[in-house]
Amino acid sequence: MNNNNYLIINSGSSSVKFSLYVADHVEATLTGIAERLSTEQTKMSWTFENNKRELELAGADHREVLHNLFNILSKLNLFKSLTAIGHRIVHGGEYFKSSALITPNVLTKIEACSALAPLHNPAAVTGIQAVLEQLPDIPQVAVFDTAFHQTMPEHAFLYGLPYELYESQGIRKYGFHGTSHQYVANQAITKLGLDKNNSGLITAHLGNGCSICAVQNGASIDTSMGFTPLEGVMMGTRSGDIDPSIHQFLANKLNLPLAEITNILNKRSGLLGLSGSSNDMRTLSAKANEGDKQAALAIEVFAYRLAKSIAGMVAGLSRLDALVFTGGIGENSFLVRAKVLSHLTVLGFELDPELNNQGGDNLGLITKANSRRATIIHTQEEWVIAQDTIRLTQTEA
Numbered sequence: 261m262n263n264n265n266y267l268i269i270n271s272g273s274s275s276v277k278f279s280l281y282v283a284d285h286v287e288a289t290l291t292g293i294a295e296r297l298s299t300e301q302t303k304m305s306w307t308f309e310n311n312k313r314e315l316e317l318a319g320a321d322h323r324e325v326l327h328n329l330f331n332i333l334s335k336l337n338l339f340k341s342l343t344a345i346g347h348r349i350v351h352g353g354e355y356f357k358s359s360a361l362i363t364p365n366v367l368t369k370i371e372a373c374s375a376l377a378p379l380h381n382p383a384a385v386t387g388i389q390a391v392l393e394q395l396p397d398i399p400q401v402a403v404f405d406t407a408f409h410q411t412m413p414e415h416a417f418l419y420g421l422p423y424e425l426y427e428s429q430g431i432r433k434y435g436f437h438g439t440s441h442q443y444v445a446n447q448a449i450t451k452l453g454l455d456k457n458n459s460g461l462i463t464a465h466l467g468n469g470c471s472i473c474a475v476q477n478g479a480s481i482d483t484s485m486g487f488t489p490l491e492g493v494m495m496g497t498r499s500g501d502i503d504p505s506i507h508q509f510l511a512n513k514l515n516l517p518l519a520e521i522t523n524i525l526n527k528r529s530g531l532l533g534l535s536g537s538s539n540d541m542r543t544l545s546a547k548a549n550e551g552d553k554q555a556a557l558a559i560e561v562f563a564y565r566l567a568k569s570i571a572g573m574v575a576g577l578s579r580l581d582a583l584v585f586t587g588g589i590g591e592n593s594f595l596v597r598a599k600v601l602s603h604l605t606v607l608g609f610e611l612d613p614e615l616n617n618q619g620g621d622n623l624g625l626i627t628k629a630n631s632r633r634a635t636i637i638h639t640q641e642e643w644v645i646a647q648d649t650i651r652l653t654q655t656e657a
């Protein structure tokens with residue numbers, strides 16, 4: 261029996277997240293994650309019909325984890341009835357401007373982008389191949405983090421580097437979190453009753469990773485993340501923008517290899533690095549409340565850098581209808597939203613503290629009636645991947 265079950269696989273560098281959707285229901289029927297892959301602590305956990313289960317899988321890699329997932333789905337009678345599988349792919353380079361049905365040619369291009377995302381794309385390719393081994397005929401769809409940003413004009417995506425480095429090495433801004441920026445921008449256009457073809461938005465995706473996007477007439481025209489997700493605003497553990505000379509300075513002064521400096525910038529900086537205690541905004545807000553000065557400082561720098569990036573995005577827009585907050589911090593931290601807007605009064609934002617504290621009015625709005633609008637929109641990346649998977653496999657059928 262075909263139940264129209266769609267499996268969404270998100271293969272990270274050391275984890276695999278998965279969710280199962282029935283047709284276009286917004287809530288996933290099964291969700292789970294396998295973490296710490298290829299270590300002694302590899303573990304898979306999943307929730308189905310309100311039951312949470314766990315499986316120890318010491319040493320399992322991406323492929324083994326997926327085979328275990330397929331076994332679990334088989335036992336639940338959900339495997340053979342799968343209609344299609346959607347994969348989140350971090351990097352589509354300049355090849356992919358939208359989601360794509362996976363063919364041998366598409367798979368080759370995804371592999372070709374591995375140099376640009378060495379921790380993520382090979383993991384996704386393994387996931388696609390693991391499916392091919394067990395269900396060779398099932399349609400698979402690739403949904404790219406970078407695709408939405410392929411509309412950026414050259415003046416936005418080029419760096420001030422020798423042009424030859426763009427041509428020969430592909431050094432340019434690609435941008436990430438595209439699925440989320442596109443989804444919340446479209447939601448904002450609908451909710452706020454905007455004319456998509458004459459609209460300007462700035463979307464702020466603030467989770468563990470954070471990025472800002474300028475969306476003109478529904479298309480990305482600039483974004484804060486760049487060649488890698490390290491560029492842009494400060495994040496949970498990533499520094500965001502710094503002077504590129506700091507690499508050389510630290511290498512000389514501390515006698516550190518470049519890989520170690522890159523590790524510091526990715527894993528030990530941002531909120532974690534400045535606070536000295538946590539990368540988690542909830543924890544830091546509580547600490548700041550209790551008088552922890554470093555936690556308070558980390559939040560101040562985070563908010564100021566965000567505001568600067570948002571203000572910078574205005575350069576590309578011909579109008580600004582609203583600022584959209586999304587992601588764990590954007591949706592939940594009234595403190596961060598208030599601090600960001602307090603730096604942006606020159607753009608005409610006036611926070612309504614009551615609406616902000618309650619998480620927005622029925623449209624998600626957190627600003628006063630005569631202010632430029634700022635709103636909260638819940639992002640649903642996995643569901644959007646499911647939607648693209650359904651759309652591309654139905655039209656192909």
Ligand code: ADP
Nearest residue numbers: 466467468469539540541542587588589592593
């Ligand atoms: P990911 O990028 O891993 O998907 P999320 O979008 O879930 O991350 O965002 C995680 C961040 O959201 C963490 O810093 C977390 O502390 C923050 N967050 C979640 N809920 C709240 C809350 N109620 N108040 C403040 N921050 C929150």
